[in-house]
Amino acid sequence: MSEFIPVLTKEAIATKVEEVAQAISTDYRDCDLILVGILKGAFIFLSDLIRHLSIPVKVDFICASSYGDGTSSSGRVKLVKDVDLEIENKDVIIVEDIVDTGTTLSYLVAHLKSSGAASVRICTLIDKKERRQTDVQVDYACHTVDKGFLVGYGLDYAEFYRNLPEVYHLKL
Numbered sequence: 264m265s266e267f268i269p270v271l272t273k274e275a276i277a278t279k280v281e282e283v284a285q286a287i288s289t290d291y292r293d294c295d296l297i298l299v300g301i302l303k304g305a306f307i308f309l310s311d312l313i314r315h316l317s318i319p320v321k322v323d324f325i326c327a328s329s330y331g332d333g334t335s336s337s338g339r340v341k342l343v344k345d346v347d348l349e350i351e352n353k354d355v356i357i358v359e360d361i362v363d364t365g366t367t368l369s370y371l372v373a374h375l376k377s378s379g380a381a382s383v384r385i386c387t388l389i390d391k392k393e394r395r396q397t398d399v400q401v402d403y404a405c406h407t408v409d410k411g412f413l414v415g416y417g418l419d420y421a422e423f424y425r426n427l428p429e430v431y432h433l434k435l
């Protein structure tokens with residue numbers, strides 16, 4: 264029988280999303296900013312984040328996959344969809360739902376830098392350090408979580424549970 268243990272409430276998520284949006288609005292007030300959401304998991308976080316930004320911003324999406332249908336990373340990254348916007352000489356923030364091993368983000372930071380971005384930073388809803396294998400610099404993190412397989416607010420297990428408004432530790 265699966266168990267859903269509450270990790271982040273709606274209120275805890277909303278408070279931090281607003282704080283991070285304010286920090287980004289300050290840090291990027293004179294910049295040519297593009298937010299790049301990582302599909303699929305980041306779509307809910309990104310949609311909430313941009314509604315609290317007070318600066319001009321463009322939005323794009325990239326799709327990379329490192330997990331199969333299970334709960335552990337395959338260790339490989341596959342670029343499924345690249346950005347559509349011209350990012351050369353633009354300031355880019357990658358928006359992610361969770362940084363886990365760091366494999367996906369290290370690949371995407373290198374990819375976007377090699378595509379000519381002027382700068383690339385990382386903004387994540389959850390920074391989960393337990394299984395970090397690749398050293399990535401997380402510039403904006405709403406929450407730090409020690410461990411556990413998390414679902415909800417965009418995070419899935421076998422594509423389910425992205426619609427949950429709160430974040431849970433799923434014990435299978």
Ligand code: PRP
Nearest residue numbers: 302303304328329330363364365366367
């Ligand atoms: C998840 C998550 C991150 C990545 C983090 O994506 O959204 O992109 O794994 O893991 P890592 O730090 O170990 O690389 P996933 O590949 O499950 O796809 P999804 O966003 O469609 O759920």
